[in-house]
Amino acid sequence: MRNERGAHRGAESGQSAQPPGSDEALQRCADEPIAVPGAIQPHGALLAVTEPDLAVVVASANAADVLGGTPASLADVLPAADLDRLRAGLAGDLAEVNPLRVTIGGAEIDLVVHRADGLLVTEWEPLAGAEQADAVWHSRLALVLQRLSASRTLEELTASLARDVRALTGFDRVMVYCFDPEWNGEVVAEDRRADLEPFLGLRYPASDIPAQARALYATNWLRLIPDATYRRVPLEPAANPVTGRPLDLSGAMLRSVSPVHLEYLGNMGVVASMSVSLIDRGRLWGLISCHSSSGPHRPSYADRVAAEFLGRTASLLLHTTVEAGEQGQVVAVAQRQAELVAALGRTPRRPAQALTEGTPTVLDLLPAAGAAVRLDGRLHLLGSTPPAERVPGLVAGLLARGRTATDVLGSVVPGAADVADTASGLLAVELGGGRGDFLAWFRPETLREVTWGGNPHTPKTVETEAGPRLSPRRSFAAWRETVRGTATPWREHEVEAAQALAAHLTESALQRAGEDNRLAAALQRTLLLEELPKVPGVALAARYRPSAADVVGGDWYDLVPLPSGRLAIVLGDVAGHGLAAASVTAQLRHALRAHLLRDRGPGAALQGLGEVIAALLPGELATAVVAELDPETGEVAVASAGHLPVLHATADGVRLLSEGRGPALGLLDEVHYAETRVRLAAPDRLLLYSDGLVERRDVPLPDRLDALCAAVAAGEEPEALLDEALAALDPADTDDVTLVALGRT
Amino acid sequence: MQFEVERTTVLGRPALSVRGELDLATAPRLAEAFASQLSQQPQSLVVDLTDTTFLDSSGARQLARIARSAADQGVALEVVCPRANRPVRLVVDLLELRAVVPIVESPSLMENEVGP
Numbered sequence: 001m002r003n004e005r006g007a008h009r010g011a012e013s014g015q016s017a018q019p020p021g022s023d024e025a026l027q028r029c030a031d032e033p034i035a036v037p038g039a040i041q042p043h044g045a046l047l048a049v050t051e052p053d054l055a056v057v058v059a060s061a062n063a064a065d066v067l068g069g070t071p072a073s074l075a076d077v078l079p080a081a082d083l084d085r086l087r088a089g090l091a092g093d094l095a096e097v098n099p100l101r102v103t104i105g106g107a108e109i110d111l112v113v114h115r116a117d118g119l120l121v122t123e124w125e126p127l128a129g130a131e132q133a134d135a136v137w138h139s140r141l142a143l144v145l146q147r148l149s150a151s152r153t154l155e156e157l158t159a160s161l162a163r164d165v166r167a168l169t170g171f172d173r174v175m176v177y178c179f180d181p182e183w184n185g186e187v188v189a190e191d192r193r194a195d196l197e198p199f200l201g202l203r204y205p206a207s208d209i210p211a212q213a214r215a216l217y218a219t220n221w222l223r224l225i226p227d228a229t230y231r232r233v234p235l236e237p238a239a240n241p242v243t244g245r246p247l248d249l250s251g252a253m254l255r256s257v258s259p260v261h262l263e264y265l266g267n268m269g270v271v272a273s274m275s276v277s278l279i280d281r282g283r284l285w286g287l288i289s290c291h292s293s294s295g296p297h298r299p300s301y302a303d304r305v306a307a308e309f310l311g312r313t314a315s316l317l318l319h320t321t322v323e324a325g326e327q328g329q330v331v332a333v334a335q336r337q338a339e340l341v342a343a344l345g346r347t348p349r350r351p352a353q354a355l356t357e358g359t360p361t362v363l364d365l366l367p368a369a370g371a372a373v374r375l376d377g378r379l380h381l382l383g384s385t386p387p388a389e390r391v392p393g394l395v396a397g398l399l400a401r402g403r404t405a406t407d408v409l410g411s412v413v414p415g416a417a418d419v420a421d422t423a424s425g426l427l428a429v430e431l432g433g434g435r436g437d438f439l440a441w442f443r444p445e446t447l448r449e450v451t452w453g454g455n456p457h458t459p460k461t462v463e464t465e466a467g468p469r470l471s472p473r474r475s476f477a478a479w480r481e482t483v484r485g486t487a488t489p490w491r492e493h494e495v496e497a498a499q500a501l502a503a504h505l506t507e508s509a510l511q512r513a514g515e516d517n518r519l520a521a522a523l524q525r526t527l528l529l530e531e532l533p534k535v536p537g538v539a540l541a542a543r544y545r546p547s548a549a550d551v552v553g554g555d556w557y558d559l560v561p562l563p564s565g566r567l568a569i570v571l572g573d574v575a576g577h578g579l580a581a582a583s584v585t586a587q588l589r590h591a592l593r594a595h596l597l598r599d600r601g602p603g604a605a606l607q608g609l610g611e612v613i614a615a616l617l618p619g620e621l622a623t624a625v626v627a628e629l630d631p632e633t634g635e636v637a638v639a640s641a642g643h644l645p646v647l648h649a650t651a652d653g654v655r656l657l658s659e660g661r662g663p664a665l666g667l668l669d670e671v672h673y674a675e676t677r678v679r680l681a682a683p684d685r686l687l688l689y690s691d692g693l694v695e696r697r698d699v700p701l702p703d704r705l706d707a708l709c710a711a712v713a714a715g716e717e718p719e720a721l722l723d724e725a726l727a728a729l730d731p732a733d734t735d736d737v738t739l740v741a742l743g744r745t
Numbered sequence: 746m747q748f749e750v751e752r753t754t755v756l757g758r759p760a761l762s763v764r765g766e767l768d769l770a771t772a773p774r775l776a777e778a779f780a781s782q783l784s785q786q787p788q789s790l791v792v793d794l795t796d797t798t799f800l801d802s803s804g805a806r807q808l809a810r811i812a813r814s815a816a817d818q819g820v821a822l823e824v825v826c827p828r829a830n831r832p833v834r835l836v837v838d839l840l841e842l843r844a845v846v847p848i849v850e851s852p853s854l855m856e857n858e859v860g861p
Contacts, residue, residue: 573802697768
């Protein structure tokens with residue numbers, strides 16, 4: 001399909017296998033003077049004249065053939081009336097003059113004029129041999145324009161353009177060709193004779209249309225080659241006497257084109273070719289490219305003007321049509337974002353469900369093949385994603401580099417190349433809360449299916465007698481180059497939508513956490529005793545210190561006078577924090593009370609509690625220790641379900657009760673808990689405590705337990721004992737801390 | 746030490762080697778790695794705490810959950826926690842994790858691995 005091409009591969013080529021001499025050839029081609037070829041095509045004649053005397057100073061060698069002689073002045077060839085019309089037109093806008101229909105030697109000729117290099121360039125194109133569109137077409141122009149301007153998308157606009165330009169000009173194939181930012185081109189619309197192979201979707205490398213040709217096309221709207229097998233007609237003299245240089249033909253319709261381009265067309269089997277520029281706000285956006293392979297083809301000047309007019313009209317529409325199309329996508333993303341936010345609002349406590357199970361899901365927010373949601377540390381995957389264990393690392397890797405989105409993950413995050421098939425593109429946004437939660441979207445390696453028109457890596461230099469010369473590719477069969485590891489780029493509004501959704505999630509999670517904390521704190525207060533029961537013969541003290549993180553923990557303690565006269569002392573801890581843990585704590589506390597009141601001993605009560613968890617709270621895990629004291633005798637029975645050992649301070653020293661232990665509650669459905677018995681002498685003290693007292697990251701637990709034993713002594717008042725323990729251990733404020741101390745009075 | 750759950754094999758069995766501090770913040774990562782291993786439907790699985798430097802109650806409870814779900818799915822789970830790693834072993838012992846999963850000094854040969 002190509003238009004004038006010269007240089008093929010620039011400095012970016014990186015080819016090491018180029019034949020010697022090819023650099024020189026490339027350079028020669030890039031320098032090829034396409035605007036000043038010194039020759040024209042033979043389907044008309046050219047006379048460059050001075051003004052105002054209209055003396056011919058440059059003439060094409062075929063002037064005599066076309067005009068019946070080589071005139072010294074336009075007065076020699078134009079009838080007087082036509083000469084007057086021309087002179088009148090020269091005073092005004094030359095576009096108003098063109099074309100001047102004249103009859104010379106019985107032949108009708110379109111005379112087209114423009115100014116260049118200080119001369120008036122006149123081009124004489126005989127009507128004979130030109131094709132004329134049906135008059136019907138011109139009468140339908142209004143309809144055609146209406147259809148163009150009614151296009152809502154770029155696809156509609158370009159399809160309509162290809163169809164109408166072909167209907168007008170009668171070429172075998174009309175393509176609309178669009179440049180990417182690197183000047184690679186893609187065929188985005190096509191109208192062709194039914195028997196021709198489709199070129200729609202083919203891509204061509206930037207080198208197919210060199211910069212010099214692009215510069216020319218940005219000012220000259222239409223080029224025509226009616227017969228690519230033509231013999232060039234030289235201009236005489238070769239140098240314009242006014243400038244001393246060859247005449248500038250960049251604005252001439254008869255300009256002879258690069259022989260390289262003609263060879264290119266020949267290789268494609270194209271005999272006639274025409275192209276119209278599409279220019280968006282001053283920049284070459286693309287081309288309407290027309291081909292005929294069945295034979296020479298020359299639309300009339302009038303039809304070419306109409307085609308150019310369609311190109312100019314479409315050019316004006318490009319900007320708004322592209323913008324409207326993009327706007328449509330932006331609106332669609334915003335719409336789905338709103339739907340997701342609404343779904344989150346309907347189920348504020350199950351955000352993961354709202355994002356992954358409803359319609360739309362987070363995957364539908366924007367065009368992507370896969371999505372990942374990590375909420376409260378739990379990962380949910382949708383669509384096509386890397387394996388679950390890879391996802392957090394990929395997201396962390398991207399975010400750690402200060403990036404939100406990439407379309408080449410493999411070259412941004414080390415070790416990510418092997419997931420290119422699902423995650424060449426990654427868009428990730430972090431959710432607040434410091435738990436490493438995130439939202440992420442994945443795009444696969446695009447078979448960006450760069451369907452180049454020919455293999456761009458094939459050297460194109462051939463040897464000729466004159467030395468190395470560039471030759472266009474011989475094969476135009478589509479050649480696919482997959483750009484490995486590259487995904488469709490993320491667009492700005494998509495990134496913004498992801499960030500907005502993440503911000504919403506973070507904010508509502510914070511709000512929810514605030515509500516939860518207030519509720520949990522209220523619940524926790526009901527778990528603590530307003531006042532310790534007065535039990536004759538027993539001295540008691542208890543402390544509960546919530547964590548500084550403003551998160552309610554799962555600690556509880558309880559003192560339950562039993563029917564037998566004994567006193568049950570309980571200290572427990574439910575796994576987790578917040579409202580959920582607090583509500584489980586409340587249930588366990590009451591269930592344990594019920595079992596204690598049956599008065600069958602601490603082991604039986606813990607066993608009963610374990611059965612409650614298995615039946616009603618599967619998956620929950622708790623530890624608890626129960627001590628039952630007979631105030632009369634000082635007998636104490638202790639049973640522990642995975643809890644820290646009870647401290648027993650005696651006159652002889654302090655020890656931890658290592659007996660009477662069983663697994664944490666919730667580990668097994670049915671457990672028999674052993675009990676251990678000690679006798680509490682008058683000065684003896686028992687201390688029950690939660691892990692918040694002794695757990696510290698920087699000191700091993702055994703050392704902390706040793707420190708606790710060293711901090712307390714028999715004989716101390718329970719309140720004082722708790723003060724001593726807290727002062728000595730100085731527990732971290734990241735967890736709640738609960739202690740109960742008792743002794744006999 | 747940076748927390749890390751490394752997928753390895755021990756005596757031919759899939760294993761998760763837990764390095765660093767296993768606590769409230771890092772326990773979900775062990776859960777993820779475990780879920781991913783479990784999805785491969787292994788016959789047996791080793792969780793190695795030899796290089797675990799700190800274990801809090803949340804981390805221990807995550808181990809307990811893992812033990813339960815391994816038992817539910819019929820996966821022979823073994824937790825390696827040498828007594829020399831005293832701070833970690835004590836927490837494991839306190840919860841009596843051995844009630845649901847074997848706690849061993851070093852990886853043991855499974856019966857079905859002992860050839861004729």
